Amino acid sequence: MAGKARRATLQEGRETRPTGFPNITSPGSLDRLIHERLRLGIVSALASGGPLAFSDLKKLLSTTDGNLSVHARKLEEAGYVACTKSFEGRTPRTEYKLTPSGRRAFEKYLDHMEALVHAMRKGS
Amino acid sequence: MTKAPPALHERALDNLRFIRETMERAGSFTAVPGRGGMAMGVTALAAAAIAALQPTESRWLVVWLCEAALALALGAFASDRKARRAGHALFEGPGRRFLFGLVPPLLAGALLTAALARSGAVAVLPGLWLLLYGAAVVTGGAFAVRIVPVMGSAFMFLGAVALLGPAAWGNVLLAVGFGGLHVAFGYVIARRYGG
Numbered sequence: 175m176a177g178k179a180r181r182a183t184l185q186e187g188r189e190t191r192p193t194g195f196p197n198i199t200s201p202g203s204l205d206r207l208i209h210e211r212l213r214l215g216i217v218s219a220l221a222s223g224g225p226l227a228f229s230d231l232k233k234l235l236s237t238t239d240g241n242l243s244v245h246a247r248k249l250e251e252a253g254y255v256a257c258t259k260s261f262e263g264r265t266p267r268t269e270y271k272l273t274p275s276g277r278r279a280f281e282k283y284l285d286h287m288e289a290l291v292h293a294m295r296k297g298s
Numbered sequence: 299m300t301k302a303p304p305a306l307h308e309r310a311l312d313n314l315r316f317i318r319e320t321m322e323r324a325g326s327f328t329a330v331p332g333r334g335g336m337a338m339g340v341t342a343l344a345a346a347a348i349a350a351l352q353p354t355e356s357r358w359l360v361v362w363l364c365e366a367a368l369a370l371a372l373g374a375f376a377s378d379r380k381a382r383r384a385g386h387a388l389f390e391g392p393g394r395r396f397l398f399g400l401v402p403p404l405l406a407g408a409l410l411t412a413a414l415a416r417s418g419a420v421a422v423l424p425g426l427w428l429l430l431y432g433a434a435v436v437t438g439g440a441f442a443v444r445i446v447p448v449m450g451s452a453f454m455f456l457g458a459v460a461l462l463g464p465a466a467w468g469n470v471l472l473a474v475g476f477g478g479l480h481v482a483f484g485y486v487i488a489r490r491y492g493g
Contacts, residue, residue, distance in 0.1 A: 214313065215320050222321035224328060224492040230443055234324055284317070287310040294307035 207252050208283045212237060212245045217280050220255060220272040228268040246270060254279055323441070329396050330439065330446050332488025334376020338369040339480030346473035355420045362423075362472070369476070380493055396446075399438030403430045422461065424468035428475045429457025443491055449483040 208214055215235045220226060226234070232242050249255040254276030258269050272280070345365035352358040377397065407430035414422060432453025439446030456475040460468055 209313075211316070214317065218317045218320040219324035222324040226324070226328075227490070233444075235320070284314075287314050287317075290307055290310035291314070294310075 204286065205279055205283050207248065207254065208279055210245065212241060213249055216242075216246060216249060216270070217254065217272065217276060220270060221277060221280050225269050225271040228270070231270060249276070328443060328491040329377070329380060330442055330487055330491070331373070331376035331380045331493065332484045332486070332491060333493055334373055334380070335480045335484025335487060337372050337376065339477050339484060341365060341368055341372065342476035342480060343473055346469055346477060350469050358469075359415060359420060359423070365476075383493065395441055396438045399440060400434045403434035403437060406430060407434075421465040421468065424472050425457050425461030427457070428453050428460055428471065431476075432457055445483060445486060449479060452479055
């Protein structure tokens, strides 16, 4: 069951256009790339904590190597995060950073969530 | 404009909560100031050199107490600046977790210092300072990047050496700890975790 859900979110990610949703209350306009829980976690952590190493991000979001690298790659492909790989002595070090376009997408997503909450408050 | 169904609204609230919690955790993760630590290390090295030249124990003590006050001010200033840069106030933002973990062992150290200095047991002070400062950094850094509690443990180890080893090592161990460890770990934190 978990596998099925995972596949579903991955497919959602693939179809997504990374930027722009004119109508805030239409579900189709939601930035699905950020909407997925772990990816939302990655973007939130980078927005607040600055650049973070793979291992720190893993600890912070209490997830696995595989899960984190899959979702981080999706964000990287969309241009939301930048990834730098370097060596520290012999151990490789991967560091993630939010790009300006990633920050804009995150802010847009926040606005979107706030608008949803606001619309509900006004409606009730 | 269509009304959002309750489920959507609930999920939006839940998402906002999740974002907030994650940002807070990530912030406290890197709130420890690296460059501030390096500055504290440099002043400690200078203090160790000056303290070693003092003819009496009480003058030696005064030098280190001045250094403690200076380091405290530097640390507070650097933490505040780092918090501000991340868009938080020092005591409202994520850095408060670090500070509140840091304060109780430091307070215990200050009181023990007063009591021991009064009874003339100055020789145990270097070990006590290193041990309790280390404990403070370990507890304060429990939620921070791993390097912070590791630095605290290194301080505690030096404290143990100072308490169990010959009293003559005290001043050198203070230089190694408050000077060396601060500069080395501060450099790594500044490079990797935003200043």
